[in-house]
Amino acid sequence: MADIEQNILDFVAERPLSGREAIRRGAAPDVSSPTIWRALKRLVDAGRLDVSGRGRGTEYSVAGSASVRAHLQTPYNQRPPVRYNPKFLDAYVPGRSFYLTQSDRDKLRAAGQPVGGPIQVGTYARRILEQLLVDLSFASSRMEGNTYDILQTERLIKFGKEAEGKDRKEAQMILNHKEAIEYIVDNLDTINLDRPDFFNIHALLSDGLLVDPGMAGRLRETPVGISYSSYKPLDDRITIEEEFDIIVAKAKEISDPFEQSFFLLVHIPYLQGFIDINKRTSRVASNIPLLKADLAPMSFLTMDDAAYIDGLIGIYELNNVALLREVHVESYLASAEKYRVLRAEVDVPDKAALAYRDVVRDVVRFSVLEAKRFKPDVVLARVQKLDVPKDDQDAVVAYAHEQFKGLHEGNAIRFKLKAADLVGVDLS
Structure with missing residues (x-):
């Protein structure tokens, strides 16, 4: 397959703006059309060929900035005038x-x-x-x-x-x-x-x-x-x-x-x-x-x-x-x-981080030290007992769960925990 692609590149380099059928006949006459089409697509996706037109008018040329740089070597006032090309x-x-x-x-x-x-x-x-x-x-x-x-x-x-x-x-x-x-x-x-x-x-x-x-x-x-x-x-x-x-x-x-x-x-x-x-x-x-x-x-x-x-x-x-x-x-x-x-910087702290800081700390410590994992239903019942208003309860549980999942030995101190407290805890 690599030989077919190289043959295509060599052929198109010598004959810019060649169509699919011309490439098939000239670069690999013994290869099926579907194989050639797939090879052309790979070369386009890899940036090695440029494609223009569509259907029967599809044409290919060797991609790369070298041709542009070579063109620019001629002073602009010596290059032929070019008008807008709607095609x-x-x-x-x-x-x-x-x-x-x-x-x-x-x-x-x-x-x-x-x-x-x-x-x-x-x-x-x-x-x-x-x-x-x-x-x-x-x-x-x-x-x-x-x-x-x-x-x-x-x-x-x-x-x-x-x-x-x-x-x-x-x-x-x-x-x-x-x-x-x-x-x-x-x-x-x-x-x-x-x-x-x-x-x-x-x-x-x-x-x-x-x-x-x-x-x-x-x-x-x-x-x-x-x-x-x-x-x-x-x-x-x-x-x-x-x-x-x-x-x-x-x-x-x-x-x-x-x-x-x-x-x-x-x-x-x-x-x-x-x-x-x-x-x-x-x-x-x-x-x-x-x-x-x-x-x-x-x-x-x-x-x-x-x-x-x-x-x-x-x-x-x-x-x-x-x-x-x-x-x-x-x-x-x-x-x-x-x-x-x-993006990693927090824009505005979550309400739960401020208004319910002590509640979040309590349920995270409970989940680590006693439950050894985060149990949403148990945590919700605990939040309710800590007098969090009903409208805020789900948000506090969700925020506490995110904090729990983010625990590691380097940040456990935020909840007055030690690295050893995390051993055996399911932090999912």
């Missing part, structure tokens, strides 16, 4: 097409899964909000040439203190990020990646930064250019509207939060639907799927700015996501741990 978006079928490989998605989920069990949607986002405001506002602004360092950014966000000798537009850019991020966290349960959500984010990010304030939160009606690229975005208002609606519709259908996030990072800048501030909109909006899924956010703090821009140019001029994907995955893996561990 790039059309070829993406949610649930069947993936820019991130299965291996990428598995790695990202392992890195982004917060410590601890499920909690109410939005609780994790609020818990990390203070840190995210600083990190994402700083990093995303830095990518736009903002000269505030991270400490100056923190002082501006927390205390409203502008750095001396800086352009006031830089402070405005950072504070706009703060407003946009707070909007997402405050409305996380109702934001569904609908058209107005993107307009709201763009309006907040562009406040005070556009020559025409009326273009904040509105799709553009005039042409735009891309610095240091041969890419020419759409200049037809009606087509821009149509393509933007397709982006929104497809984004909503993507079930994997990491794929959904990356899809926004690719297509919002590619369309350039707004007069300006498209990349900022994509970076902030890309966090919505992650936060809604209770995953560590993407702060862009560790991302290499030049590689990020190169990755976008690879999309603009080649419709190749390989370099941006490489940069994105590497950056997320490097930064996610910071937000995972914040």
Whole structure:
């Protein structure tokens, strides 16, 4: 099987954008079609082949950032002009097409899964909000040439203190990020990646930064250019509207939060639907799927700015996501741990931990020293005898059980217990 896959890679490397049947005939004519299809799927999932189109129009090319980097070796003003390609978006079928490989998605989920069990949607986002405001506002602004360092950014966000000798537009850019991020966290349960959500984010990010304030939160009606690229975005208002609606519709259908996030990072800048501030909109909006899924956010703090821009140019001029994907995955893996561990911190102590502290201590000690395990019915009867109001009894029992299950020799002292007291106790 390894030989078949290598034959496929060799064939596609020599003949980019080959179809399935051409690959079967040229790479392994004696192998059945189903075997070839399975091999192609494995190569796509492993990130070794890129796929575009669908059905009979499905085409394969060798994946990787090397081709993008090679393309960028030619000065931008010597590269042939490239216009917006609607087939790039059309070829993406949610649930069947993936820019991130299965291996990428598995790695990202392992890195982004917060410590601890499920909690109410939005609780994790609020818990990390203070840190995210600083990190994402700083990093995303830095990518736009903002000269505030991270400490100056923190002082501006927390205390409203502008750095001396800086352009006031830089402070405005950072504070706009703060407003946009707070909007997402405050409305996380109702934001569904609908058209107005993107307009709201763009309006907040562009406040005070556009020559025409009326273009904040509105799709553009005039042409735009891309610095240091041969890419020419759409200049037809009606087509821009149509393509933007397709982006929104497809984004909503993507079930994997990491794929959904990356899809926004690719297509919002590619369309350039707004007069300006498209990349900022994509970076902030890309966090919505992650936060809604209770995953560590993407702060862009560790991302290499030049590689990020190169990755976008690879999309603009080649419709190749390989370099941006490489940069994105590497950056997320490097930064996610910071937000995972914040999840372990308790946001607000449980009522049972405060109002019924002595009761919880009593039933935990009883369960360890006498019952040798946690018996909910027995504990409930004990809680009732300790005059806990009926409305709070079940919550106290549940909280006491969680504390009991978390006992070990290093924390037994909280209940005036010794390590030796836990010997022979069923802590389930």
